[in-house]
C-alpha cells in the first residue's frame with residue numbers, strides 16, 4: 637500500500653518517511669515508523685485522517701514519547717505528532733488555562749507560575765505533553781508504600797477538545813470525561829487541547845512547590861538514564877477485612893523480590909526506583925519486554941499479584 641506519495645501531496649505540515657522512533661521516545665529505543673506526520677493545524681489533521689480511513693492505514697499519536705516502548709521492528713503505519721505551533725499554544729481563556737495538546741508539561745507549569753496560578757505544580761518533572769498527560773491521567777503521589785492519595789491532571793480539566801477517527805471535532809465537558817488511575821476515556825480520541833482550572837496563588841509558594849516536587853523526583857528517580865518512568869501500575873490489593881482495596885507500590889514489590897539492578901541485555905531495573913527500567917547499554921525493545929515478563933512472573937510467583945503495564949507498547 638503506497639500512501640506515502642498522497643501524504644506528501646495533502647499534508648501542509650511536516651512529513652518524513654522511515655523515521656526512527658528511537659529519536660522520539662525518552663527510552664531512545666524503537667524501530668522506524670513508515671511515515672511520521674506533524675499536521676500543521678486541525679484542517680490538516682482532518683485531511684490526514686480521511687486518507688488514513690480511506691486506505692485503512694494503522695496510526696497512533698505520539699506525545700513526548702515518555703511513556704512509550706516502540707518495538708524493534710518499528711511501526712508499519714503513520715505516527716502522528718501534534719507538534720506544530722498550532723498545537724503548542726498556551727493562554728488564558730475566560731479564567732481557564734487553554735493548553736494545546738503538544739504543549740510540554742514543563743511549559744504549562746512555567747506559564748501557570750508566571751500567571752501566579754497554582755494547582756499543577758505536582759506535575760513537575762513529568763517529561764510529557766499535555767495530550768499524553770491527559771490520556772494517561774498523569775499524576776504524582778507522595779512517597780509511601782501504601783497510599784491512595786493521588787493527584788492527577790484529570791482533576792484540573794474543565795473540558796477537552798478532541799477529534800475522532802472520522803475527523804469530527806467534539807468538546808467533552810467535565811461530566812463526559814472519565815479519568816482513572818493512569819487512564820482516561822480520552823484514549824479513544826485525538827486530544828487537540830484542554831481547558832484547565834487553576835486557582836490564584838502566590839508566585840513564591842508556587843515556585844517552592846515546583847522545586848519541592850523536582851527535588852523529590854531527583855532524590856527518588858534516575859535522571860541520567862534513558863527510561864519511560866514507571867513501567868507497572870501500582871496494583872490494588874484486598875485489605876484484611878476484604879471489604880476494600882488499597883494500592884501497593886509496584887516498586888516496593890519489585891525491590892523486595894531482590895530485583896534492583898537485575899539485567900536483561902542492555903535493559904536493567906533501576907537501583908534507585910525499582911519500577912523504572914533503564915536503557916543502559918543500547919537496549920533493544922526485546923530486552924525490555926523480556927525483563928518485563930521476568931518481573932511479572934517473579935511477582936506472580938512470590939506475591940500472587942499480577943503487575944499490569946503502565947507503559948504503552950507500540
Ligand SMILES: Cc1cc2nc3c(=O)[nH]c(=O)nc-3n(C[C@H](O)[C@H](O)[C@H](O)COP(=O)(O)OP(=O)(O)OC[C@H]3O[C@@H](n4cnc5c(N)ncnc54)[C@H](O)[C@@H]3O)c2cc1C
Nearest residue numbers: 699700701702703764765767768769774775826827864865
Ligand atoms: C523520568 C520520567 C518520570 C515520569 N514521572 C511520571 C509521574 O510522576 N507521573 C506520571 O503519571 N507519569 C510519569 N512519567 C510517564 C510519562 O511522562 C507520562 O505518562 C506522560 O503523561 C506521557 O506523556 P507523553 O506526551 O510523553 O505521552 P506518550 O508517551 O507520547 O504517549 C502516551 C499515550 O498517550 C497517547 N497520546 C499522546 N498524545 C496524545 C494525543 N494528543 N491524543 C491522543 N492520544 C495521545 C499515546 O498514543 C500513548 O498511548 C514519567 C516518565 C519519565 C520518563
